Amino acid sequence: MSVDIETVKRVARLARIAVDEEEATRMTGELNAILGFVEQLGEVDVTDVEPMTxxxxxxxxxxxxxxxxxxxxxxxxxxxxxxxxxxxxVPKVVE
Incomplete structure (x- = not known):
């Protein structure tokens, strides 16, 4: 999954965060790096791993x-x- 600058601006607007063009460009790269890491986590085989607290x-x-x-x-x-x-x-409210 890849995030473009328009998606960053839309998410910023929904979060009510003021983002200028330079920040949106920087955030595009950061969000793509985060999503790439999450995709790597999805490739890990956890079939024999028990849940732990x-x-x-x-x-x-x-x-x-x-x-x-x-x-x-x-x-x-x-x-x-x-x-x-x-x-x-309590007092009666329905007659």
Whole structure:
């Protein structure tokens, strides 16, 4: 993929960045170099590489997946102007 000067100007306008002709010409070369590097990364064979979360091998801390009510219902409605049985009480808006 190659980026021309018109594409650079369009992207700059969409990003609301003021770019003059000289900067647009310089950015064209820089963006083409970046896209060339990304294309090189696409050629790398990663079929046997496992996904990792860190550069050093560590085990993730896991917790039990349990459904709870949170235990904070009373704290949540503590500052409410009106509440009843841990629910917010609001005025009726539909007749």
């Amino acid at each position: 860190s550069v050093i091998p560590i085990s993730m801390k896991k917790r039990q997946d349990e459904v709870t009510d949170g235990g904070k219902a009373a704290d949540i409605v503590a500052n409410a102007p009106a509440s009843e049985e841990n629910f917010f009480v």
